[in-house]
Amino acid sequence: QYKAIILVGGPSRATRFRPLSLDVPKPLFPVAGAPIISHHLNALSKVKGLQEVLIIGFFEDNVFSRFLDDAASEFPHLHIRYLREYQSLGTAGGIYHFRDEILRGNPQQFFVLHVDIACPFPLNEMMDAHMKHRGLCTMLGTKVTREQATKYGCLVANVDTNEVLHYVEKPETFISDLISCGVYLFDTAVFEEMKKAIDRKKDANHEESDYLWTASDDRLRLEQDLLRPLSENRKLYVYVTERPWRQIKTAGSAIAANATYLEQLAIENPERLVKKSADGPEIIGAVYIHPSAQVDPSAKIGPNVSIGPRVHIGKGVRIKDAIILDSVHIGTASCILHSVIGWNSKIGSWARVEGTPIADHNIAMMENGVKSQSITILGKEVSVLDETIIRNCIVLPHKELKSSFHSEILM
Numbered sequence: 575q576y577k578a579i580i581l582v583g584g585p586s587r588a589t590r591f592r593p594l595s596l597d598v599p600k601p602l603f604p605v606a607g608a609p610i611i612s613h614h615l616n617a618l619s620k621v622k623g624l625q626e627v628l629i630i631g632f633f634e635d636n637v638f639s640r641f642l643d644d645a646a647s648e649f650p651h652l653h654i655r656y657l658r659e660y661q662s663l664g665t666a667g668g669i670y671h672f673r674d675e676i677l678r679g680n681p682q683q684f685f686v687l688h689v690d691i692a693c694p695f696p697l698n699e700m701m702d703a704h705m706k707h708r709g710l711c712t713m714l715g716t717k718v719t720r721e722q723a724t725k726y727g728c729l730v731a732n733v734d735t736n737e738v739l740h741y742v743e744k745p746e747t748f749i750s751d752l753i754s755c756g757v758y759l760f761d762t763a764v765f766e767e768m769k770k771a772i773d774r775k776k777d778a779n780h781e782e783s784d785y786l787w788t789a790s791d792d793r794l795r796l797e798q799d800l801l802r803p804l805s806e807n808r809k810l811y812v813y814v815t816e817r818p819w820r821q822i823k824t825a826g827s828a829i830a831a832n833a834t835y836l837e838q839l840a841i842e843n844p845e846r847l848v849k850k851s852a853d854g855p856e857i858i859g860a861v862y863i864h865p866s867a868q869v870d871p872s873a874k875i876g877p878n879v880s881i882g883p884r885v886h887i888g889k890g891v892r893i894k895d896a897i898i899l900d901s902v903h904i905g906t907a908s909c910i911l912h913s914v915i916g917w918n919s920k921i922g923s924w925a926r927v928e929g930t931p932i933a934d935h936n937i938a939m940m941e942n943g944v945k946s947q948s949i950t951i952l953g954k955e956v957s958v959l960d961e962t963i964i965r966n967c968i969v970l971p972h973k974e975l976k977s978s979f980h981s982e983i984l985m
């Protein structure tokens with residue numbers, strides 16, 4: 575018997591996902607035609623013996639209620655619940671706080687998945703790997719470039735046994751190009767280690783501050799407070815994946831996540847993608863179009879495009895590497911490249927909205943006061959006039975753009 579936890583954070587987070595997170599909590603933002611968190615549930619639904627999923631975060635309860643209703647009908651074999659932390663408890667604090675819920679029914683192991691990642695979730699492979707060692711945790715690892723590595727939890731592992739010898743959260747200098755993906759399989763015995771971690775923190779606080787109880791005492795960090803001591807005690811193992819893996823932090827990184835899942839759908843569930851047809855629009859590569867969207871047959875769409883409900887796409891439009899959200903209108907012969915177009919936005923005719931493809935979508939939106947992210951993002955209800963060009967811009971909701979703009983944040 576297995577369980578799973580999805581860590582979703584709360585409303586004070588996801589600042590880098592603005593302006594898109596102004597209108598929808600990041601876990602519910604759609605990529606490849608489904609909310610980010612649905613892709614996690616889809617992978618969990620394929621794990622044998624897994625019946626219960628606990629979504630843990632500090633969003634208000636009602637944020638997920640509609641989604642949970644939809645998920646109950648889409649994944650009838652999973653029992654999915656939302657458990658709310660009374661405040662941000664850290665990446666392990668909520669897990670510890672709700673330990674009775676997790677332990678109910680005596681599961682032997684449980685998965686923990688960060689919500690802000692996109693990958694094929696090789697969960698069954700992780701279970702097989704977990705059975706082959708005596709550790710308390712198997713974590714998913716992947717290799718990234720040297721420049722990117724220090725933004726993640728970095729690990730050094732024994733290449734023969736996969737034992738993690740050394741774990742450092744976001745090190746200041748390079749230690750390894752093998753990083754933690756934010757997916758773990760734990761034995762339930764790990765709760766004893768969490769208890770020890772809490773006691774260590776209490777002791778440390780006790781000495782420092784003459785025992786003043788502070789809110790931060792409840793925060794337990796999975797990485798520094800738990801994984802690091804686990805690796806020091808040789809109880810942490812890694813399963814390394816070579817399949818695609820993306821972190822979703824900035825709004826622009828949604829484009830890479832969209833591509834990851836569309837390409838996966840093309841292999842595993844091609845029926846979910848739009849089929850090419852003689853009288854339909856020209857489709858290139860993996861494209862998702864919601865059944866209620868209207869796309870003119872002379873449009874050319876793809877690869878890596880998701881088009882949401884009630885979208886209207888006019889004659890001769892070209893769209894590539896983009897997410898078009900609900901009820902957007904795009905006029906005749908306009909061109910949308912490397913962009914996210916927010917809900918209800920209106921793009922006129924012969925307009926261009928474009929970003930620039932970049933390898934790392936997670937670089938900060940601003941660097942030294944200059945806009946650096948190069949996916950163009952239009953917030954909700956933006957309008958772009960005919961024949962204008964919007965290039966490498968972030969546009970906040972409700973803006974009306976009457977002329978062309980280039981590399982700006984438009985508030």
Ligand code: GDD
Pocket residue numbers: 581582583584587630631632659661662663664665668687688689690691725726727728743744753754755756797821
């Ligand atoms: N429930 C809850 N409560 N969830 C939280 C909290 C909290 O207080 N704080 C963060 N989370 C959730 C986030 O929503 C996200 O899904 C996950 O925990 C990790 O978020 P961060 O704490 O922002 O860490 P990070 O993403 O910068 O780095 C972590 O993930 C990387 C992989 O994406 C670390 O674990 C790294 O080591 C790892 O490489």
Ligand code: GTP
Pocket residue numbers: 874890891892894906907908909924
């Ligand atoms: P691929 O066929 O995708 O490999 O690239 P391509 O450059 O050969 O053709 P594509 O259909 O992608 O379009 C070429 C370029 O035409 C795009 O990159 C746009 O910059 C430009 N373009 C500008 N406005 C329009 C428009 O209204 N319709 C189309 N189809 N293209 C436009």
